[in-house]
Amino acid sequence: MYIPQEFALEDPSALHDLIRQHALGALVTHGAGGLDANHIPFELDVAADGKVRLLAHVARKNPVWQGVKDGDDVLVVFRAEHAYISPNWYPSKHEAHRQVPTWNYAVVHAHGRISVRDDERFVRGVLARLTRAHEKPQPKPWKMTDSAPEYIDAMLQAIVGIQVEVTRLVGKAKLSQNKDxxxxDGVVQALRAQGDTAISERMLACAAARPGAGPEAA
Known part of the structure:
Protein backbone atom coordinates (compact mmCIF):
# COMPACT_ATOMS: atom_id res chain seq x y z
CA MET A 1 0.00 0.00 0.00
CA TYR A 2 1.32 3.41 -0.97
CA ILE A 3 1.51 5.64 2.13
CA PRO A 4 2.80 9.22 1.96
CA GLN A 5 4.26 10.09 5.35
CA GLU A 6 1.54 12.60 6.21
CA PHE A 7 -1.06 9.83 5.88
CA ALA A 8 0.81 7.14 7.83
CA LEU A 9 -1.15 5.65 10.74
CA GLU A 10 1.51 4.21 13.04
CA ASP A 11 0.22 4.27 16.63
CA PRO A 12 -0.50 0.61 17.57
CA SER A 13 -3.51 1.56 19.71
CA ALA A 14 -5.03 3.50 16.79
CA LEU A 15 -4.48 0.52 14.47
CA HIS A 16 -6.07 -1.83 17.00
CA ASP A 17 -9.03 0.49 17.58
CA LEU A 18 -9.79 0.73 13.86
CA ILE A 19 -9.82 -3.07 13.59
CA ARG A 20 -12.12 -3.43 16.59
CA GLN A 21 -14.49 -0.74 15.34
CA HIS A 22 -14.59 -2.14 11.79
CA ALA A 23 -14.22 -5.86 12.41
CA LEU A 24 -15.39 -7.07 8.99
CA GLY A 25 -12.07 -7.76 7.27
CA ALA A 26 -11.33 -8.83 3.71
CA LEU A 27 -9.14 -11.94 3.99
CA VAL A 28 -6.95 -12.14 0.89
CA THR A 29 -5.40 -15.54 0.15
CA HIS A 30 -3.41 -16.97 -2.75
CA GLY A 31 -4.01 -20.66 -3.28
CA ALA A 32 -3.89 -23.07 -6.18
CA GLY A 33 -6.84 -21.31 -7.78
CA GLY A 34 -5.17 -17.90 -7.59
CA LEU A 35 -6.12 -14.87 -5.55
CA ASP A 36 -9.29 -14.98 -3.45
CA ALA A 37 -10.95 -12.62 -0.97
CA ASN A 38 -13.45 -13.50 1.76
CA HIS A 39 -15.24 -10.96 3.96
CA ILE A 40 -15.16 -12.19 7.55
CA PRO A 41 -15.72 -10.62 11.00
CA PHE A 42 -12.52 -10.96 13.03
CA GLU A 43 -11.72 -10.87 16.72
CA LEU A 44 -8.54 -8.95 17.53
CA ASP A 45 -6.44 -10.62 20.22
CA VAL A 46 -3.48 -8.62 21.58
CA ALA A 47 -1.23 -10.52 24.00
CA ALA A 48 0.62 -8.94 26.91
CA ASP A 49 3.85 -9.13 24.90
CA GLY A 50 2.27 -7.18 22.04
CA LYS A 51 1.80 -10.12 19.68
CA VAL A 52 -1.39 -9.84 17.64
CA ARG A 53 -3.73 -12.54 16.38
CA LEU A 54 -6.87 -12.33 14.29
CA LEU A 55 -9.44 -15.02 15.06
CA ALA A 56 -12.48 -15.90 12.98
CA HIS A 57 -14.57 -18.67 11.49
CA VAL A 58 -15.86 -19.59 8.05
CA ALA A 59 -18.53 -21.93 6.76
CA ARG A 60 -17.27 -25.48 6.37
CA LYS A 61 -18.59 -25.33 2.79
CA ASN A 62 -16.35 -22.32 2.08
CA PRO A 63 -13.32 -23.70 0.20
CA VAL A 64 -11.00 -21.01 1.59
CA TRP A 65 -9.93 -23.11 4.59
CA GLN A 66 -9.00 -26.05 2.34
CA GLY A 67 -7.21 -23.85 -0.18
CA VAL A 68 -4.58 -22.67 2.30
CA LYS A 69 -1.84 -24.42 4.24
CA ASP A 70 -0.86 -23.63 7.79
CA GLY A 71 1.79 -20.93 7.65
CA ASP A 72 0.70 -19.45 4.32
CA ASP A 73 1.07 -15.69 4.02
CA VAL A 74 -2.23 -13.81 3.94
CA LEU A 75 -3.47 -10.23 4.05
CA VAL A 76 -6.53 -8.95 5.93
CA VAL A 77 -7.84 -5.50 4.99
CA PHE A 78 -9.96 -3.47 7.43
CA ARG A 79 -11.59 -0.29 6.10
CA ALA A 80 -13.18 2.43 8.20
CA GLU A 81 -15.35 5.32 7.02
CA HIS A 82 -14.72 6.84 3.59
CA ALA A 83 -16.14 9.66 1.49
CA TYR A 84 -15.73 11.49 -1.80
CA ILE A 85 -14.27 14.97 -1.38
CA SER A 86 -15.38 17.68 -3.81
CA PRO A 87 -13.00 20.50 -4.79
CA ASN A 88 -15.91 22.89 -4.21
CA TRP A 89 -15.56 22.33 -0.46
CA TYR A 90 -12.15 24.06 -0.37
CA PRO A 91 -12.37 27.84 0.05
CA SER A 92 -9.04 28.14 -1.80
CA LYS A 93 -10.57 26.51 -4.88
CA HIS A 94 -12.85 29.49 -5.42
CA GLU A 95 -9.85 31.82 -5.44
CA ALA A 96 -7.10 30.01 -7.32
CA HIS A 97 -9.04 27.14 -8.97
CA ARG A 98 -6.17 24.74 -8.20
CA GLN A 99 -7.92 21.84 -6.44
CA VAL A 100 -9.12 18.45 -7.71
CA PRO A 101 -11.49 15.74 -6.39
CA THR A 102 -10.16 13.12 -4.02
CA TRP A 103 -11.32 10.45 -1.56
CA ASN A 104 -10.82 10.39 2.21
CA TYR A 105 -10.51 7.04 3.99
CA ALA A 106 -8.78 5.10 6.76
CA VAL A 107 -7.58 1.49 6.42
CA VAL A 108 -5.41 -1.07 8.18
CA HIS A 109 -3.64 -3.91 6.37
CA ALA A 110 -2.78 -6.89 8.58
CA HIS A 111 -0.06 -9.11 7.11
CA GLY A 112 0.33 -12.51 8.69
CA ARG A 113 0.41 -16.29 8.56
CA ILE A 114 -2.80 -18.28 8.56
CA SER A 115 -3.62 -21.55 10.29
CA VAL A 116 -6.82 -23.59 10.24
CA ARG A 117 -8.39 -24.46 13.60
CA ASP A 118 -10.92 -27.24 13.01
CA ASP A 119 -11.52 -27.41 16.73
CA GLU A 120 -14.95 -27.03 18.33
CA ARG A 121 -13.59 -25.52 21.55
CA PHE A 122 -11.67 -22.86 19.60
CA VAL A 123 -14.66 -22.04 17.39
CA ARG A 124 -17.08 -21.91 20.32
CA GLY A 125 -14.80 -19.45 22.11
CA VAL A 126 -14.47 -17.19 19.05
CA LEU A 127 -18.23 -17.21 18.52
CA ALA A 128 -18.96 -16.40 22.16
CA ARG A 129 -16.51 -13.47 22.24
CA LEU A 130 -17.61 -12.04 18.89
CA THR A 131 -21.23 -12.27 20.00
CA ARG A 132 -20.56 -10.52 23.31
CA ALA A 133 -18.62 -7.73 21.60
CA HIS A 134 -21.16 -7.01 18.88
CA GLU A 135 -24.34 -7.61 20.90
CA LYS A 136 -23.18 -5.28 23.70
CA PRO A 137 -24.95 -2.16 22.29
CA GLN A 138 -28.28 -3.99 22.01
CA PRO A 139 -31.00 -3.29 24.62
CA LYS A 140 -31.16 -7.01 25.40
CA PRO A 141 -27.97 -8.68 24.07
CA TRP A 142 -28.42 -12.08 22.46
CA LYS A 143 -26.37 -14.91 23.98
CA MET A 144 -25.50 -18.31 22.57
CA THR A 145 -27.39 -19.87 25.48
CA ASP A 146 -30.58 -18.21 24.19
CA SER A 147 -30.71 -20.95 21.55
CA ALA A 148 -31.28 -24.65 22.11
CA PRO A 149 -27.95 -26.42 22.84
CA GLU A 150 -28.49 -28.96 20.07
CA TYR A 151 -29.03 -26.14 17.56
CA ILE A 152 -25.78 -24.40 18.56
CA ASP A 153 -23.94 -27.74 18.47
CA ALA A 154 -25.15 -28.33 14.91
CA MET A 155 -24.12 -24.84 13.86
CA LEU A 156 -20.65 -25.34 15.33
CA GLN A 157 -20.21 -28.46 13.23
CA ALA A 158 -20.93 -26.39 10.12
CA ILE A 159 -18.06 -23.92 10.64
CA VAL A 160 -14.26 -24.01 10.84
CA GLY A 161 -11.97 -21.71 12.79
CA ILE A 162 -9.08 -19.75 11.34
CA GLN A 163 -6.28 -17.85 13.00
CA VAL A 164 -3.90 -15.29 11.57
CA GLU A 165 -0.64 -14.62 13.42
CA VAL A 166 -0.05 -10.99 12.50
CA THR A 167 3.51 -10.19 11.44
CA ARG A 168 2.92 -6.58 10.40
CA LEU A 169 0.19 -3.96 10.72
CA VAL A 170 0.19 -1.11 8.21
CA GLY A 171 -2.22 1.79 8.54
CA LYS A 172 -3.21 4.71 6.34
CA ALA A 173 -5.49 7.60 7.25
CA LYS A 174 -5.96 9.90 4.27
CA LEU A 175 -8.04 12.57 5.98
CA SER A 176 -7.08 15.94 4.47
CA GLN A 177 -4.02 16.31 6.73
CA ASN A 178 -2.20 17.83 3.74
CA LYS A 179 -4.67 20.73 3.47
CA ASP A 180 -4.43 24.09 5.19
CA ASP A 185 -12.50 23.03 7.93
CA GLY A 186 -14.40 23.33 4.65
CA VAL A 187 -14.27 19.56 4.14
CA VAL A 188 -15.39 18.82 7.72
CA GLN A 189 -18.32 21.24 7.43
CA ALA A 190 -19.42 19.87 4.03
CA LEU A 191 -19.27 16.27 5.26
CA ARG A 192 -21.34 17.16 8.32
CA ALA A 193 -23.88 18.97 6.15
CA GLN A 194 -24.47 15.87 4.03
CA GLY A 195 -24.67 13.56 7.05
CA ASP A 196 -21.21 11.97 6.86
CA THR A 197 -20.50 12.69 10.51
CA ALA A 198 -18.48 9.53 11.22
CA ILE A 199 -15.68 10.40 8.82
CA SER A 200 -15.71 14.07 9.79
CA GLU A 201 -15.23 13.04 13.43
CA ARG A 202 -12.40 10.72 12.42
CA MET A 203 -10.76 13.62 10.57
CA LEU A 204 -10.92 15.76 13.70
CA ALA A 205 -9.63 12.97 15.94
CA CYS A 206 -6.76 12.25 13.55
CA ALA A 207 -5.83 15.93 13.37
CA ALA A 208 -5.91 16.26 17.15
CA ALA A 209 -3.59 13.27 17.55
CA ARG A 210 -0.91 14.61 15.23
CA PRO A 211 2.32 15.89 16.75
CA GLY A 212 2.05 19.67 16.84
CA ALA A 213 -1.54 20.82 16.78
CA GLY A 214 -3.00 20.00 13.40
CA PRO A 215 -6.04 21.66 11.82
CA GLU A 216 -9.16 21.60 13.88
CA ALA A 217 -12.62 22.58 12.72
CA ALA A 218 -14.29 25.43 14.56
Whole structure:
Protein backbone atom coordinates (compact mmCIF):
# COMPACT_ATOMS: atom_id res chain seq x y z
CA MET A 1 0.00 0.00 0.00
CA TYR A 2 1.32 3.41 -0.97
CA ILE A 3 1.51 5.64 2.13
CA PRO A 4 2.80 9.22 1.96
CA GLN A 5 4.26 10.09 5.35
CA GLU A 6 1.54 12.60 6.21
CA PHE A 7 -1.06 9.83 5.88
CA ALA A 8 0.81 7.14 7.83
CA LEU A 9 -1.15 5.65 10.74
CA GLU A 10 1.51 4.21 13.04
CA ASP A 11 0.22 4.27 16.63
CA PRO A 12 -0.50 0.61 17.57
CA SER A 13 -3.51 1.56 19.71
CA ALA A 14 -5.03 3.50 16.79
CA LEU A 15 -4.48 0.52 14.47
CA HIS A 16 -6.07 -1.83 17.00
CA ASP A 17 -9.03 0.49 17.58
CA LEU A 18 -9.79 0.73 13.86
CA ILE A 19 -9.82 -3.07 13.59
CA ARG A 20 -12.12 -3.43 16.59
CA GLN A 21 -14.49 -0.74 15.34
CA HIS A 22 -14.59 -2.14 11.79
CA ALA A 23 -14.22 -5.86 12.41
CA LEU A 24 -15.39 -7.07 8.99
CA GLY A 25 -12.07 -7.76 7.27
CA ALA A 26 -11.33 -8.83 3.71
CA LEU A 27 -9.14 -11.94 3.99
CA VAL A 28 -6.95 -12.14 0.89
CA THR A 29 -5.40 -15.54 0.15
CA HIS A 30 -3.41 -16.97 -2.75
CA GLY A 31 -4.01 -20.66 -3.28
CA ALA A 32 -3.89 -23.07 -6.18
CA GLY A 33 -6.84 -21.31 -7.78
CA GLY A 34 -5.17 -17.90 -7.59
CA LEU A 35 -6.12 -14.87 -5.55
CA ASP A 36 -9.29 -14.98 -3.45
CA ALA A 37 -10.95 -12.62 -0.97
CA ASN A 38 -13.45 -13.50 1.76
CA HIS A 39 -15.24 -10.96 3.96
CA ILE A 40 -15.16 -12.19 7.55
CA PRO A 41 -15.72 -10.62 11.00
CA PHE A 42 -12.52 -10.96 13.03
CA GLU A 43 -11.72 -10.87 16.72
CA LEU A 44 -8.54 -8.95 17.53
CA ASP A 45 -6.44 -10.62 20.22
CA VAL A 46 -3.48 -8.62 21.58
CA ALA A 47 -1.23 -10.52 24.00
CA ALA A 48 0.62 -8.94 26.91
CA ASP A 49 3.85 -9.13 24.90
CA GLY A 50 2.27 -7.18 22.04
CA LYS A 51 1.80 -10.12 19.68
CA VAL A 52 -1.39 -9.84 17.64
CA ARG A 53 -3.73 -12.54 16.38
CA LEU A 54 -6.87 -12.33 14.29
CA LEU A 55 -9.44 -15.02 15.06
CA ALA A 56 -12.48 -15.90 12.98
CA HIS A 57 -14.57 -18.67 11.49
CA VAL A 58 -15.86 -19.59 8.05
CA ALA A 59 -18.53 -21.93 6.76
CA ARG A 60 -17.27 -25.48 6.37
CA LYS A 61 -18.59 -25.33 2.79
CA ASN A 62 -16.35 -22.32 2.08
CA PRO A 63 -13.32 -23.70 0.20
CA VAL A 64 -11.00 -21.01 1.59
CA TRP A 65 -9.93 -23.11 4.59
CA GLN A 66 -9.00 -26.05 2.34
CA GLY A 67 -7.21 -23.85 -0.18
CA VAL A 68 -4.58 -22.67 2.30
CA LYS A 69 -1.84 -24.42 4.24
CA ASP A 70 -0.86 -23.63 7.79
CA GLY A 71 1.79 -20.93 7.65
CA ASP A 72 0.70 -19.45 4.32
CA ASP A 73 1.07 -15.69 4.02
CA VAL A 74 -2.23 -13.81 3.94
CA LEU A 75 -3.47 -10.23 4.05
CA VAL A 76 -6.53 -8.95 5.93
CA VAL A 77 -7.84 -5.50 4.99
CA PHE A 78 -9.96 -3.47 7.43
CA ARG A 79 -11.59 -0.29 6.10
CA ALA A 80 -13.18 2.43 8.20
CA GLU A 81 -15.35 5.32 7.02
CA HIS A 82 -14.72 6.84 3.59
CA ALA A 83 -16.14 9.66 1.49
CA TYR A 84 -15.73 11.49 -1.80
CA ILE A 85 -14.27 14.97 -1.38
CA SER A 86 -15.38 17.68 -3.81
CA PRO A 87 -13.00 20.50 -4.79
CA ASN A 88 -15.91 22.89 -4.21
CA TRP A 89 -15.56 22.33 -0.46
CA TYR A 90 -12.15 24.06 -0.37
CA PRO A 91 -12.37 27.84 0.05
CA SER A 92 -9.04 28.14 -1.80
CA LYS A 93 -10.57 26.51 -4.88
CA HIS A 94 -12.85 29.49 -5.42
CA GLU A 95 -9.85 31.82 -5.44
CA ALA A 96 -7.10 30.01 -7.32
CA HIS A 97 -9.04 27.14 -8.97
CA ARG A 98 -6.17 24.74 -8.20
CA GLN A 99 -7.92 21.84 -6.44
CA VAL A 100 -9.12 18.45 -7.71
CA PRO A 101 -11.49 15.74 -6.39
CA THR A 102 -10.16 13.12 -4.02
CA TRP A 103 -11.32 10.45 -1.56
CA ASN A 104 -10.82 10.39 2.21
CA TYR A 105 -10.51 7.04 3.99
CA ALA A 106 -8.78 5.10 6.76
CA VAL A 107 -7.58 1.49 6.42
CA VAL A 108 -5.41 -1.07 8.18
CA HIS A 109 -3.64 -3.91 6.37
CA ALA A 110 -2.78 -6.89 8.58
CA HIS A 111 -0.06 -9.11 7.11
CA GLY A 112 0.33 -12.51 8.69
CA ARG A 113 0.41 -16.29 8.56
CA ILE A 114 -2.80 -18.28 8.56
CA SER A 115 -3.62 -21.55 10.29
CA VAL A 116 -6.82 -23.59 10.24
CA ARG A 117 -8.39 -24.46 13.60
CA ASP A 118 -10.92 -27.24 13.01
CA ASP A 119 -11.52 -27.41 16.73
CA GLU A 120 -14.95 -27.03 18.33
CA ARG A 121 -13.59 -25.52 21.55
CA PHE A 122 -11.67 -22.86 19.60
CA VAL A 123 -14.66 -22.04 17.39
CA ARG A 124 -17.08 -21.91 20.32
CA GLY A 125 -14.80 -19.45 22.11
CA VAL A 126 -14.47 -17.19 19.05
CA LEU A 127 -18.23 -17.21 18.52
CA ALA A 128 -18.96 -16.40 22.16
CA ARG A 129 -16.51 -13.47 22.24
CA LEU A 130 -17.61 -12.04 18.89
CA THR A 131 -21.23 -12.27 20.00
CA ARG A 132 -20.56 -10.52 23.31
CA ALA A 133 -18.62 -7.73 21.60
CA HIS A 134 -21.16 -7.01 18.88
CA GLU A 135 -24.34 -7.61 20.90
CA LYS A 136 -23.18 -5.28 23.70
CA PRO A 137 -24.95 -2.16 22.29
CA GLN A 138 -28.28 -3.99 22.01
CA PRO A 139 -31.00 -3.29 24.62
CA LYS A 140 -31.16 -7.01 25.40
CA PRO A 141 -27.97 -8.68 24.07
CA TRP A 142 -28.42 -12.08 22.46
CA LYS A 143 -26.37 -14.91 23.98
CA MET A 144 -25.50 -18.31 22.57
CA THR A 145 -27.39 -19.87 25.48
CA ASP A 146 -30.58 -18.21 24.19
CA SER A 147 -30.71 -20.95 21.55
CA ALA A 148 -31.28 -24.65 22.11
CA PRO A 149 -27.95 -26.42 22.84
CA GLU A 150 -28.49 -28.96 20.07
CA TYR A 151 -29.03 -26.14 17.56
CA ILE A 152 -25.78 -24.40 18.56
CA ASP A 153 -23.94 -27.74 18.47
CA ALA A 154 -25.15 -28.33 14.91
CA MET A 155 -24.12 -24.84 13.86
CA LEU A 156 -20.65 -25.34 15.33
CA GLN A 157 -20.21 -28.46 13.23
CA ALA A 158 -20.93 -26.39 10.12
CA ILE A 159 -18.06 -23.92 10.64
CA VAL A 160 -14.26 -24.01 10.84
CA GLY A 161 -11.97 -21.71 12.79
CA ILE A 162 -9.08 -19.75 11.34
CA GLN A 163 -6.28 -17.85 13.00
CA VAL A 164 -3.90 -15.29 11.57
CA GLU A 165 -0.64 -14.62 13.42
CA VAL A 166 -0.05 -10.99 12.50
CA THR A 167 3.51 -10.19 11.44
CA ARG A 168 2.92 -6.58 10.40
CA LEU A 169 0.19 -3.96 10.72
CA VAL A 170 0.19 -1.11 8.21
CA GLY A 171 -2.22 1.79 8.54
CA LYS A 172 -3.21 4.71 6.34
CA ALA A 173 -5.49 7.60 7.25
CA LYS A 174 -5.96 9.90 4.27
CA LEU A 175 -8.04 12.57 5.98
CA SER A 176 -7.08 15.94 4.47
CA GLN A 177 -4.02 16.31 6.73
CA ASN A 178 -2.20 17.83 3.74
CA LYS A 179 -4.67 20.73 3.47
CA ASP A 180 -4.43 24.09 5.19
CA UNK A 181 -6.72 24.99 8.09
CA UNK A 182 -9.52 26.64 6.17
CA UNK A 183 -9.67 23.95 3.46
CA UNK A 184 -9.64 21.24 6.15
CA ASP A 185 -12.50 23.03 7.93
CA GLY A 186 -14.40 23.33 4.65
CA VAL A 187 -14.27 19.56 4.14
CA VAL A 188 -15.39 18.82 7.72
CA GLN A 189 -18.32 21.24 7.43
CA ALA A 190 -19.42 19.87 4.03
CA LEU A 191 -19.27 16.27 5.26
CA ARG A 192 -21.34 17.16 8.32
CA ALA A 193 -23.88 18.97 6.15
CA GLN A 194 -24.47 15.87 4.03
CA GLY A 195 -24.67 13.56 7.05
CA ASP A 196 -21.21 11.97 6.86
CA THR A 197 -20.50 12.69 10.51
CA ALA A 198 -18.48 9.53 11.22
CA ILE A 199 -15.68 10.40 8.82
CA SER A 200 -15.71 14.07 9.79
CA GLU A 201 -15.23 13.04 13.43
CA ARG A 202 -12.40 10.72 12.42
CA MET A 203 -10.76 13.62 10.57
CA LEU A 204 -10.92 15.76 13.70
CA ALA A 205 -9.63 12.97 15.94
CA CYS A 206 -6.76 12.25 13.55
CA ALA A 207 -5.83 15.93 13.37
CA ALA A 208 -5.91 16.26 17.15
CA ALA A 209 -3.59 13.27 17.55
CA ARG A 210 -0.91 14.61 15.23
CA PRO A 211 2.32 15.89 16.75
CA GLY A 212 2.05 19.67 16.84
CA ALA A 213 -1.54 20.82 16.78
CA GLY A 214 -3.00 20.00 13.40
CA PRO A 215 -6.04 21.66 11.82
CA GLU A 216 -9.16 21.60 13.88
CA ALA A 217 -12.62 22.58 12.72
CA ALA A 218 -14.29 25.43 14.56
Missing amino acids: RRDF
